[in-house]
Amino acid sequence: MNPARPAPDAAAVTVVGVGADGWAGLPDASRAALREAEVLIGGRRQLGLLPPECTGERITWPSPLRPAVPGLLAEHAGRRIAVLASGDPMFYGIGRALAEEDGALRVLPHPSSVSYAAARLGWPLEDVEVVSLVGRPTARLAAALHDGRRLLVLSADAGTPGEVAALLRDRGFGPSRMRVLEQLGGGRERTTREAATDDWRHPPGDPLNLVAVECRRAPDALRLGAVPGLPDAAYEHDGQLTKRHVRAATLGALAPAPGELLWDIGGGSGSIAIEWMRTHASCRAVTVERDPVRAERITRNAERLGVPGLRVVIGAAPAAIAELPPPDAVFVGGGLTAPGLLDACWQALPVGGRLVANTVTLESEALLADAYRLHGGELVKLAVAHAVPVGGFTGWRQAMPVTQWAVQKPRTTLNPLPGVDR
Template sequence: MTPVRPGPTCAVTVVGIGADGWEGLPDVSRRTLREAEVLIGGPRQLDLMPPECAGERIVWPSPLRPAVPRLLVAHAGRRIAVLASGDPMFYGIGRAIAEEVDALRVLPHPSSVSYAAARLGWPLEDVEVVTLVGRPTTRLAAALHDGRRLLVLGADATTPGEVAALLRDRGFGPSRMRVLEQLGGDRERTTAQTAADDWSMTHPPGDPLNIVAVECRRAPDALRLGAVPGLPDEAYEHDGQLTKKHVRAATLGALAPAPGELLWDIGGGSGSIAIEWMRSHPSCRAVTVERDAVRAERIARNAERLGVPGLRVVTGDAPTALAELPAPDAVFVGGGLTAPGLLGACWEALPPGGRLVANTVTLESEALLADAYRRHGGELVRLAVAHAVPVGGFTGWRQAMPVTQWAVQKTVNPSPGADR
């Protein structure tokens, strides 16, 4: 749809409003709302407007996002004020509006996160913010690290109980939780306890407008999950089809994930490469392709467990299953290299600058990688890991199967003689 193009007679302004309502708004925001010919917002926000705001009131329909361009076009030529909670550009409606108009005026209000940091005395630069509004609670798991402070934006009154349950399940029961409700309003309230206790049993349902502040404390017997690739193998449910810890760390290093990028993980196994790609940054995305339905279900469970429920799992054979996937920024092939046409299809799908990494332990697949290395360049390495094990009353080395890895970046102008 063509974006709305505000002119002298068509102004779109997004106005942030807090729990303190009309009384908490500065003069410029009040004046904008009085002069608006159309007021768009949620029922709670519109109810905060006094009679002097005489513009036509429109409640956002559900689902909201598809309605944004339609409503803006329907009221083009009129002064439109969109009401938002707190700062419209912080997990708010401001983003959706900005994507539809060429010019936008935003009048922010302090966000609930700013209020929470002020009440708690937490410097915002040292706090991680996780939103659960319209998102699964399990995504919080990726942010759990001992000693970290989190501010969790609640979806509704059930969020505190769900957060406490997830903390207990992931080994963070000793964490201190504080639930801050109606921040900035006259019904502001704070409740506290550790996650070790069932929140829903000790507290009645609270206000749906809440933030959960978490001071992460890992239980002594809980598995430690670091912030870099190479999680313990024990973190995964698997049937033996798992890229082991040291090789996994080297593989993610070669793939070099960057914020916002998309990975194809082909031959997903247990999903470890795609999962740790997504854990590297909240905006990283991944699709894993696994032909075995049982393993595909296992991948989904691992992704939920490790805090990246957004991992897309495709059950099917490669390269056939790749045809409908969005273009990747990087491709990892961990299985099925000998499938006819697979490596070529992955190479063709990559844009210039994209990376491809393939691992194998078989001679047949190694020959394919050696040929691809000859044609496209890159780096061909052999990764060997040995573990110390008891040998009688002494200690010796037990060698794991060596892994041959080909890693390459697709160049804009292939070298002469390279396969196109």
């Protein structure tokens, strides 16, 4: 055992997972922890499941919950605390917040609603994607929609199934099959009859529910893949859009990894930041756009494509990036000739961070050539041509070539990046 970590029986806080079957469904260890606790913290419904033999002081979580965690733990420090959680506390539950506050944590899990649902449906969990809409916008579900995939959606309340059905219809997945599973593991467990999303007519039911979706894309719906390079038609834009093939090459150079943060400078339609975030649910991005109309358009594109968490900052760089959290990668798609912009982005990057800049103008290309000479990396020219009708024949129409500089920041930097006043 690690001597730096307390033994389980010495934990200051015990987190007990409780199912819809309440006290009757708890194992002996969980019951003992609740009986011995001097303080019992949980939701009103959870606390109501406990019998009188649990004599600890009962405290209902305030709203909002997350900011209240440190204060409640500090207020009752030195007492035996038991926190009630739904199902598995470490799966989209309160366990995460408690673990971040108190390392001396003992967790007694219960089967999660996801485990119950997979058992009822006969779905192998490793083949299912779980999307939580508890405290999260419904729009984030859009990023998980792929033909043939199975989804288990954790509902916020009784209205969530209807919202899920509406989103599926709006995103071209009306033929998908849906079921709602309520009060899983309890005496009032119920599963609705399977129905196509286009025909979903079920009224709101129990607020403790989960939605099972078998995704089926409508034949005429736009196909959105799982890798960067979505069709240009997926975006609302005014012409300021990094086109599909260049976008795929740009995301390849940026190399997003789970949990990383991207700065997207000169957002345009937001395509680079959006597809960065679509690569993994934990990827984050901030896009900087000085035009308020375009900024609103970015927000709409992000919501439609399943990444409503994209942060949009209205302003001109470099001033607009001064207060942003440190990035793991930076993409500059516009404004390269703004004095000090490239250097400000470079200075903000940590060692190992990546910077990618694209341009179609000779003036900005000269800046990238200087940057490449000073700091290395890769300097490439991306040229794409499309086949178009030429009379009764077919010819090539060349798009404007894009010059791209991509570099990873080394451990030491001797020279600043070039500016327009070099």
